Amino acid sequence: MKATLLAWGLPLVALLFLPLWITSPYALHIFILLFIAIATGESWNVIGGFAGQYSVGHAAFYGLGAYGAFILLQDRHVAPWFGVWVAVAIAAAVALAIGSITFRLRGPYFVLASIAVAEIIRLAALNWKDLTNGAEGILASDLPPLQLGNRLITDWNSKIPYYYMGLAMAVFSIGVNFAVKKTKLGYYLQAIREDQDAAHSLGIPLTVTKNIALVISAACTALAGSFAAFYIGFIEPQQVFGLDVSVQMVLVAIIGGIGTVSGPLIGGVVLVLLSES
């Protein structure tokens, strides 16, 4: 236990103080991309790693998070730190609806259904021009400064606030994975991954358990999607709903180690460094 705390705590403390030494915007940009990759990989790991349900349509939730917060900011002038939670709730509700239908399928049929759902949502975003601006996308303008009372926390002009928000998001996703793994839900999911019929015969409610995992996974993915969208400052359907976004999440978990908490972290480091080299 002590060794585990040290293994996770020391790098975290180092990352907290890193912007004091590293001031290069490019280096901070790499770290922010790394945090996004870790957060999405860890989010996917809840349903793909622990439950063994290989969803290749997670871009749907990533995009819903991005579009939800962006549309609320542009059309309703809702500040992102409130709009993000609405977007997360929308993604969770959509996940519940999708899960109730697609979890009737197993194995490769579930994979195909998850891809199909993500494509349906991408095409809807592409053609619903009044809401999403279609293929032209949405550019984030006038991001309001973050204030606590009258005190200005940040006006988003440097990468440092994004660095800390990304770090908090990655740590949150890792925490969610730890929490899921150590609770009854985690054991249920692992039982389902190993043998669905045996788990069912022992009284584990398959659809409910898988749906809970999908909602948790979708909510974390939407959070990462919202953050990534505000960091980049522009979204369009292919960029956030594309199949490559889903594949990237799956690869982060597969390369690092599927069904482990530290796997997506290692996978994220490898893939981000490789793609930015």
Added chain:
Amino acid sequence: MGAFLKENLAHAHVLIYGVLVIVVILYMPEGFVGFAAARLRRKAAAK
């Protein structure tokens, strides 16, 4: 050297990415973490 790599192997990282994915899927089906854990377990058992 840098110029040569930029001119001729500008997209080499995509190739490395693909090779890495194939190698991991074929030889490390449980990923880097699973592979390292199995190696450590084997080492401990040998002792």
